[in-house]
Amino acid sequence: MYNLEECRKQFPALNQRYQGITPIFLDGPGGSQVSQSVLDAMTQYLGRFNANLGGAYFSSKETEKMMSSARLAAKDFYHAPSENSIIFGANATSITFHMSRAIARDWQPGDEIIVTNLDHYSNVSPWVLLAEEKGVQVNYVQVNEADCTLDMAHLSKLLNKKTRLVAITCASNVTGSIVPLKEVMTLIKTRSHAISYLDAVHYAPHHLIDVQDLNCDFLITSAYKYFGPHLGVLYAKPDTLALLTPYKVAPAKDLDPNRWETGTQNYEALAGYIACINYLASLGKHQGPRREQLRVSFQQIQQHETELSKALISELSEIPNLTLYGIQDVDRLSERTPTIAFCIKDIEPRRISEFFAKQGICLWDGNFYAQGLYKQLDLSDKGGVVRIGCLHYNKESEVLTFNKKLKLLVTN
Numbered sequence: 116m117y118n119l120e121e122c123r124k125q126f127p128a129l130n131q132r133y134q135g136i137t138p139i140f141l142d143g144p145g146g147s148q149v150s151q152s153v154l155d156a157m158t159q160y161l162g163r164f165n166a167n168l169g170g171a172y173f174s175s176k177e178t179e180k181m182m183s184s185a186r187l188a189a190k191d192f193y194h195a196p197s198e199n200s201i202i203f204g205a206n207a208t209s210i211t212f213h214m215s216r217a218i219a220r221d222w223q224p225g226d227e228i229i230v231t232n233l234d235h236y237s238n239v240s241p242w243v244l245l246a247e248e249k250g251v252q253v254n255y256v257q258v259n260e261a262d263c264t265l266d267m268a269h270l271s272k273l274l275n276k277k278t279r280l281v282a283i284t285c286a287s288n289v290t291g292s293i294v295p296l297k298e299v300m301t302l303i304k305t306r307s308h309a310i311s312y313l314d315a316v317h318y319a320p321h322h323l324i325d326v327q328d329l330n331c332d333f334l335i336t337s338a339y340k341y342f343g344p345h346l347g348v349l350y351a352k353p354d355t356l357a358l359l360t361p362y363k364v365a366p367a368k369d370l371d372p373n374r375w376e377t378g379t380q381n382y383e384a385l386a387g388y389i390a391c392i393n394y395l396a397s398l399g400k401h402q403g404p405r406r407e408q409l410r411v412s413f414q415q416i417q418q419h420e421t422e423l424s425k426a427l428i429s430e431l432s433e434i435p436n437l438t439l440y441g442i443q444d445v446d447r448l449s450e451r452t453p454t455i456a457f458c459i460k461d462i463e464p465r466r467i468s469e470f471f472a473k474q475g476i477c478l479w480d481g482n483f484y485a486q487g488l489y490k491q492l493d494l495s496d497k498g499g500v501v502r503i504g505c506l507h508y509n510k511e512s513e514v515l516t517f518n519k520k521l522k523l524l525v526t527n
Contacts, residue, residue, distance in 0.1 A: 136475035144504035160386035208237040215241040224250035232487030263290040274306035285318035290441035291454035323413040343391030430518035436460035454504035
């Protein structure tokens with residue numbers, strides 16, 4: 116197992132004092148902290164090599180090398196077949212809006228697409244807006260309300276030969292529910308000819324991604340959710356990408372992946388991205404190729420996070436008038452991330468987050484852009500939920516501190 120205290124020492128945010136308090140970050144689903152190595156890489160790039168691509172001089176050439184290294188890092192993180200199947204952009208939402216125009220270019224009335232009630236709306240709205248423009252039918256996959264998992268029978272029923280796209284999350288950013296991705300991909304391939312667009316933004320910090328094993332067409336993440344800077348990273352299956360025509364400026368290279376990367380890239384973020392992938396690979400202290408290092412690291416991350424989930428759920432289940440959304444069975448923790456959503460009767464979610472904010476404990480309240488889920492669960496006009504989420508750098512003592520203070524709030 117990786118050394119937790121050694122890991123935490125690498126994160127300046129975890130070791131700061133703010134207004135006399137060492138903060139506790141349970142806001143992981145909204146964005147992670149970054150290691151010193153990420154900060155150093157970004158500062159070094161900006162301070163020494165800040166330039167654009169294509170120049171004859173040294174800093175431009177260093178930028179080209181760095182961008183190539185960033186693609187290789189993403190290739191290893193996704194287990195992509197080639198670094199040329201990696202596309203960078205501002206963030207997951209922006210990339211998805213950009214790619215959606217090309218994917219939907221030849222949609223026709225009578226076509227259908229599928230989105231889900233489990234998704235963040237960054238993987239819903241781009242497709243729905245284009246469907247409205249093209250006269251395409253939108254079908255929404257329901258959620259099993261008992262445990263907030265995706266209704267796989269409903270997905271199967273909706274799929275047909277008219278389905279052009281299935282946009283689906285890998286894990287809910289609200290309830291932590293993990294979608295059975297292999298089963299989903301089998302359904303898509305056997306019941307339709309649809310393009311698959313997977314949102315792994317919440318999934319990426321917790322589980323190892325393997326796009327070749329999934330055989331998906333597209334998969335998107337945001338690096339700031341897994342200890343890197345703000346950067347969108349898209350995997351695109353080469354064969355699928357070759358069928359699409361990008362919206363780009365005329366002089367831009369007409370080669371994949373360059374033709375999809377509009378404008379000047381955030382090169383300092385790419386430098387930080389390399390450092391964040393190397394940090395993740397180092398956690399397992401395993402020798403070998405970076406992809407193998409990542410595999411070992413994520414095995415250990417899952418072991419640690421499972422224990423955090425147990426501690427959270429077991430304590431929360433004892434609090435009166437608390438409704439917990441998502442999987443609660445300790446034998447099914449592999450089907451969820453350590454992200455917990457709950458409500459307490461007669462206590463507004465915002466009041467709870469403000470209570471903890473005063474004590475230096477960072478967590479979220481609200482709807483987190485999961486509009487379909489909140490409509491189905493009838494939470495839209497109730498302030499949403501309280502959401503806490505752990506990452507591999509969280510300690511069990513932090514979870515216990517949170518639980519203890521929540522019980523005090525409820526009893527008082």
